[in-house]
Amino acid sequence: MPDLLIELFSEEIPARMQARAAEDLKQRVTDGLVEAGLTYAGAAAFSTPRRLTLAVEGMLAGSPARREERKGPRVDAPEKAIQGFLRGAGLTVEDLEQRDTPKGAVYFAVIEKPGRPAAEIIAEVLETTIRNFPWPKSMRWGSGSLRWVRPLHSILCILTDETGTTTVPLALEGLTAGDRTEGHRFMAPGRFPVASFEDYEAKLKRAHVMLNPSERADHIWADATNLAFAAGLEVVEDKGLLAEVAGLVEWPVTLMGRIDDAFLDLPPEVLQASMREHQKFFSVRNPASGRIERFITVANRDTADQGATILAGNQRVLSARLADAKFFWDNDLRIARSDMGIWLQALENVTFHNKLGSQGERIRRITALARELAPMVGADADQAGLAAELAKADLSSEMVYEFPELQGLMGRYYIEAAGHPAEIAAVAQEHYSPLGPSDDVPTAPLSVAVALADKLDTLTGFWTIDEKPTGSKDPFALRRAALGVVRLILTQDLKLGLLDLIHHHLVGSVYESRHSVVREQHKGKGSTFIAFGQSLRTLPDGRKLDQNAIDLLAFIHDRLKVYLRDQGIRHDIIDACIAMEGNDDLNLLVKRARALNDVLATEDGENLLQGFKRANNILSQAEEKDGVEYSYGADIKFAGDDSEKALFAALDAAKARIDPALAAQDFPTAMAAMANLRAPIDAFFENVQVNTDNQTVRRNRLNLLSQIRSICSSVADLTRVEG
Structure with a gap:
């Protein structure tokens, strides 16, 4: 072979x-x-x-020789059908076989394909x-x-x-x-x-070619770490850069060079960004001081001078690059220490989105929302407002213009340089997080408040202008923002009513002022633009909320389903809890879902679910047939069987435990009490006929089934659980 x-x-x-x-x-x-x-x-x-x-x-x-049989049309089929079959088979009528079938004579093509x-x-x-x-x-x-x-x-x-x-x-x-x-x-x-x-x-x-890219990467990393170790230093790990550099050379030769002393005081992140983006250099750090002091470059050949000429050239180019970075840094520091308002004013002329205004308008929205959120997350409202106002100021800085990936991080340096407390400066870097399912979640109250405000403003803004994700397209990263909201709330164990919060942000004064501008932009253009707060929907509890807020909550619920599914909680269990009152409190919703998931994983929970569905099916069919609702309470005096009497007692006991447990948001206790109904419900259905000829007894038993449905449904909507 x-x-x-x-x-x-x-x-x-x-x-x-x-x-x-x-x-x-x-x-x-x-x-x-x-x-x-x-x-x-x-x-x-x-x-x-x-x-x-x-x-x-x-x-x-x-390739082996192959024999293929194809069944064609009937012999008496229209000529066009026969000719089409012949073209597909590449044969003539003379090459076809006629075979008798129950449907009459049919053409068959036998195609011999010789091996090649x-x-x-x-x-x-x-x-x-x-x-x-x-x-x-x-x-x-x-x-x-x-x-x-x-x-x-x-x-x-x-x-x-x-x-x-x-x-x-x-x-x-x-x-x-x-x-x-x-x-x-x-x-x-x-x-x-x-x-x-x-x-x-x-x-x-x-011939000086390493064919395998993994071998080249391993060789580069081993040589780089050895060079750094010999000098008492360490290479800053960068897997993405390692893979890229391994694709730039066929014969990797690692060389270590020095960074000019004039640039050693630059923030290490600036040095790393400059060397990585422009030169494809690895950063080498002094573990004692944390400073970046040297660099590793990878040449594509051996040289007689052991790379001295290559290193000299690289150091000249690097010094020129770092001189630019130092100029940006010094100039930015001068502005930060004198008046960061210059940067904030500049953001008034930077468009965030043509329908949502400038970055300055966006900052004002985030600031207002952060102040509102602050007490809910344990932060001071004034500090949260200040942190939100300054968090994106570095977008106007020269350093972030040159290295956009440093946004937030540079803001932290500049806000500290301006004399603000470290916890306010930290918000500039942390409020962008989490950026993905595995990214760290901020824990400082100020950072949590501004991070939530940032993500909620993004979501509400794009929702109101109908720029929602479609299929695999999500150009504004709204799924990531929604997942960030979910993770922030759950990680910090926050109790937030998202519906009212989103609604108030949508129809608040900051958005209303922006709406007047957008309305003028759409005038005479045949737009279907709807003013914030004009598309209202009345909820069962009587609240009137913007339809966009309701739709956005459903979108956040979808992200929550994905998040919980990765933790082993089925989508139908989450749906059963989303159907309950208070589903805009994600923390409450998840506690309910986890408790229900644990109960349904037990034999009692699984069998209770079957008993509930049986009771619900019988009750629903009877209500449809009789045209009445059986929800007026059953009377134990009409109970004839011991198992029926036992069910009355069990339901009373369960309700006595479930109601206070739900009031205290103690879902494990409520679910356990519900699961205890498994045995009496099983015994009831085994020994009692619900649809008996005695209409008084039948009505009483249907009302008893209604109690089962009512008590179980107070914990979760079990009709949405599969099985």
Whole structure:
């Protein structure tokens, strides 16, 4: 069984595209081979800056012959149907067989497909793969029509078995597949033949090319950490940068250089950002002081001077970059210490969204909401307002303009430099969190207040202008914002009525003033824009709330379902709790859901659910048939069976425990009391006929079932639980 080796050799492939391209090559080629009847034992793909490589082991030498039968139309079918069948089968009428079936004589096509040699199939599959390769960006060169990420120079494609090596015959846009490749651009120019994957990998290594990107990354990290350790320092871990740098070199050579003393007092994050973004350098930290003092660069070749010239050039370029960063830092500090209001004023002219106003307007909305939230999270309202007002001031700074990823972090430095307390400065960095399901959640009350205000303002704003997520599209990261609200509330054990909070923010004075501007923008444009607070809905409790607030709460509930599902709580259990009163208090909702989940995981809970559904079904059918509602209370004097009397007593005992437990939000106790009804309900249904001929007894028993439904439904809407 032969092995296949493919190499597509080109100019430098962008590092960010290499891993995806290697997987695409593997998937498309192997899928094509299997579809053509060539199975294989294993496949592996590799990439370097100049090549994509695929090695396939244990492949069949050729596709097996196949015999296929296709049932066609009836013999007396319309001519068009018969001709269509013939075209699909590639046959003529004379080639068809007629067979008798229960539905009459039918045409059958018997198609014999002879086996084909592997080389012929590989050539077709590889050509199709190359011509249709899914590069994010590609180019044409010369006069040909072929597109590739960079000009493609050569194709290596060989089959190796016990008899030797065979080149797969393939000609494509002036390129002819062969058995030759080349090594490092500078250290081993010239082409050489290979006979197998093992031979290929070994010769590349001798030609100063590490084929496996994982090997290159491991080599870089090991050398970098050893260099730093020898100097009493440590490399700042950066997996993303490591993967990128491993895609920039074929023969990694790590070098450690010094940072000029003039820049050592810059914040370490500034040094890291500048070196990472502009130079692809690793930062090297002094563990004693926490300062970034050196850098690691990765060259693509050995040099006679052990990299001295490369390091000197890198240090000159780095000094120029860091001089810019130092200028930004010094200038920003000067403004922060004198008047941060300059930055806030500048944000009045920065558009957040054309329908939601400027960043300045957004800050005022967040500030107002943070002041409202502060007492609910244990923070001082005045401090929360000040923290919210300053939290985004750094968006006007030169440093954040140059390095947007430092927003918030630089704000923390600048707010402290302006003389504000550390807890207010920390809000600038922490209020953006959490950014994802695994990101840390702020715990300081001020940060929690502003983080909630920031995310709720984002959600309410985009909800009112109807910019909601659709399918997989979420350009404003609203799902992330909603999940952030969920995690902040649950992590901090906050008791918040989200519906009223969102409604008041929607129709508050800050939004109303913005609405007048938006209304003018939409005048005469056929817009369906609705003023905040004009689309009201009356809830069962009599409250009138903006429909956007109700819709937004449902969206947050959807994010809560995803969050709890990852913790093992089923969606139907969450739905059963969302259906209850007070579902805008997420903390309360989750406590109820977890207690219900625990109860239904027990045998008593599972059987109680079946008993409840049986009672509810019988009761619902009777109410529909009789046209009345059985909810007037059952009388024990009409109970004839001991199990019926026992159920009366059990329901009274359960209600006596459930009501105070619910009032105290002690859901485990309430759920346990409900689960204790399992045995008396089971005994009741086993011994008692509900729909008896005695109408008085029947009505009494239906009212008893109504008590079961009422008591169980006070804990959760069990009709929504599956099973």
